[in-house]
Amino acid sequence: MNRDVPLKKYAKKMNHSYTFGAFPTIELLKNQPEHVLKVLLHPDMNSETQLEIITDLCNRHNIPIERAAKVVEKLRDKENIFAVGVFEKYTNQLDPTADHIVLVNPSDMGNMGTIIRTSIGFGIENLAIIEPGVDVFNPKVVRASMGSLFQLNFCYFPSFEAYKEQAGNRSLYPFMLKGAVPLQELQRDTTETYSLIFGNEATGLPDSFADEGQSVVIRHTDHIDSLNLALATGIGIYEFTK
Amino acid sequence: MNRDVPLKKYAKKMNHSYTFGAFPTIELLKNQPEHVLKVLLHPDMNSETQLEIITDLCNRHNIPIERAAKVVEKLRDKENIFAVGVFEKYTNQLDPTADHIVLVNPSDMGNMGTIIRTSIGFGIENLAIIEPGVDVFNPKVVRASMGSLFQLNFCYFPSFEAYKEQAGNRSLYPFMLKGAVPLQELQRDTTETYSLIFGNEATGLPDSFADEGQSVVIRHTDHIDSLNLALATGIGIYEFTK
Incomplete structure (x- = not known):
């Protein structure tokens, strides 16, 4: 060393x-x-x-x-x-038997750190990042995570397909404005292993994700365009780990 | 003009x-x-x-x-x-018949803007700020709110007592690490009018708030010290407006 x-x-x-x-x-x-x-x-x-x-x-x-x-x-x-x-810097691998957060092309370092902190706070300790995406080792991410990054398993994947190949058997929940079921009304088998999937800050998930598992929308008023990514992720994690 | x-x-x-x-x-x-x-x-x-x-x-x-x-x-x-x-700059008044968010001594402009955006997104349009607190008209707050500040009724109060005098009849829910009931298990009368109360980023609410209404804790693992303020507020708003 x-x-x-x-x-x-x-x-x-x-x-x-x-x-x-x-x-x-x-x-x-x-x-x-x-x-x-x-x-x-x-x-x-x-x-x-x-x-x-x-x-x-x-x-x-x-x-x-x-x-x-x-x-x-x-x-x-x-x-x-x-x-x-x-x-x-170090690399690690995701636990295929655990619940995952998947961020597709995240671009904001503060959001990334806050998402890691919230995820660790609610016991989800595995994060997949679909490239291109923020560098988790940037000191701004480390700070926003309050150091909880060091408790996280994370892994970068070149595509969502590549992620799925290694993710193990699980239910997929893409969060999108066009999601089929409001999070507020979602019924699910709470014993399942799952991945919560979120898109880029500006563009959200591509429409094609509507066919990946059960798409979900966090219902809100039309007085705002969308929720902040870290907020949407935090609310999703809260509801799924309740 | x-x-x-x-x-x-x-x-x-x-x-x-x-x-x-x-x-x-x-x-x-x-x-x-x-x-x-x-x-x-x-x-x-x-x-x-x-x-x-x-x-x-x-x-x-x-x-x-x-x-x-x-x-x-x-x-x-x-x-x-x-x-x-x-x-x-303009001032406005809170609607005493509506639900409120109360921020006690908030200090981060990005959090303030994100909280406003989330609050408007879930239909809570009244915000009380207990001084000292962030200047909502700072352009950084305006940006983090994505302009949703302009849909908000907000008012500054010199103390929580001063707020209560004008707030009208309502249930109070202080969010604190020592809260008596986990948000995840809270039972309440969903027809009531309420205020969700959150403390400063670094210090949280003073212990005295445990005597104000029904104190609430967002239960999380002991792997983190606390949730980010904007996240805690967003999760509280999500749960109460569900």
């Missing part, structure tokens, strides 16, 4: 990324310690509790801690960031 | 604000035409349909349209903005 990676501003092509702030750094250390290269601390960090947790986790896993005021100041995008985790 | 306000970057103390982009500008013109001072258009605007709708609405309400490339470039915060609505 080469821990001496160049500490430049994040770019998608890099093989490592960063957590900004003590909270997501602790989540990283707790859930993916084997992928942490080092932790950088700024001398202005003033939370003794957080410092203690970080030091403790790093010691336990032999992860170096460096005092690095200038590097932290160069990397961070907000002035109140005093801890930065440096980690190598 | 003085239409010649100084066209400076938005600041809270100003008596006017802006919509950035054709979509929220059309929502402004449709819903609050009496408060629109003017519309500024950039010559690079290339959507004929949107141009036609804007021109039509402005003509109908005698609202001036100005070609103003430099001013639009100065005001806008994204390069793809070609239409700017300039409007005077």
Whole structure:
């Protein structure tokens, strides 16, 4: 494991990324310690509790801690960031026996992070992303997820067909404005394994998804065009895990 | 009506604000035409349909349209903005017979806009904000609301007590991590008028709210600390309007 990676501003092509702030750094250390290269601390960090947790986790896993005021100041995008985790990117696989969220061409990093946080919050820990889609390792996604990204199994697929080949036996629920059944009235077998499928922020799912399993619409007034993607996903997850 | 306000970057103390982009500008013109001072258009605007709708609405309400490339470039915060609505701020009152959302000390503009959009989407059109709280007229809130702000009755109150004095007879549902009943199991009289109450992003509602009506918790796993505020609010609204 080469821990001496160049500490430049994040770019998608890099093989490592960063957590900004003590909270997501602790989540990283707790859930993916084997992928942490080092932790950088700024001398202005003033939370003794957080410092203690970080030091403790790093010691336990032999992860170096460096005092690095200038590097932290160069990397961070907000002035109140005093801890930065440096980690190598990793891949993992979906559990074919678990429920999944499928995002088709998601484009907003804040939405992606919020969706991950909500999904983990309601116990759905597997996320498929149909390409092209947001880079989950972008520090903006990590932040919006509040570090819950590190509890997630996620996998990118070149197409929905490719996803289905590996997804295992399950019910499919594409969420679309033209969905056949309102979520508010949906009846289903609550013992089934399912995938909840959501489209891009601007365009939604292509019409062809109406033929994939049971299409669903979250009924709302005609006073808005559509719900925000993170909201729609959150409401879907809430209802299915109730 | 003085239409010649100084066209400076938005600041809270100003008596006017802006919509950035054709979509929220059309929502402004449709819903609050009496408060629109003017519309500024950039010559690079290339959507004929949107141009036609804007021109039509402005003509109908005698609202001036100005070609103003430099001013639009100065005001806008994204390069793809070609239409700017300039409007005077207004106040309105809550409907005491309708359901309300109450946000206690909300601090994030994106969340505020998303909450407004979701609320309008599910037919709750009255929002109380307990001060201090985000400025709803900030263009970032307007954008996150996708212009649905202009369909909303909203009112600021110095305290929750002040809100209750004017809110009319209703059931109160504070949402808090220590809530007595999970939303997933809540039984209630669906003919009642209600207020759904949510706290600040970082701190939630003060414990004292447990004594205000029926406190509710959105049950989630202990893998996350809490849900994002806009998500929690959206899930609450979805469940109550189902």
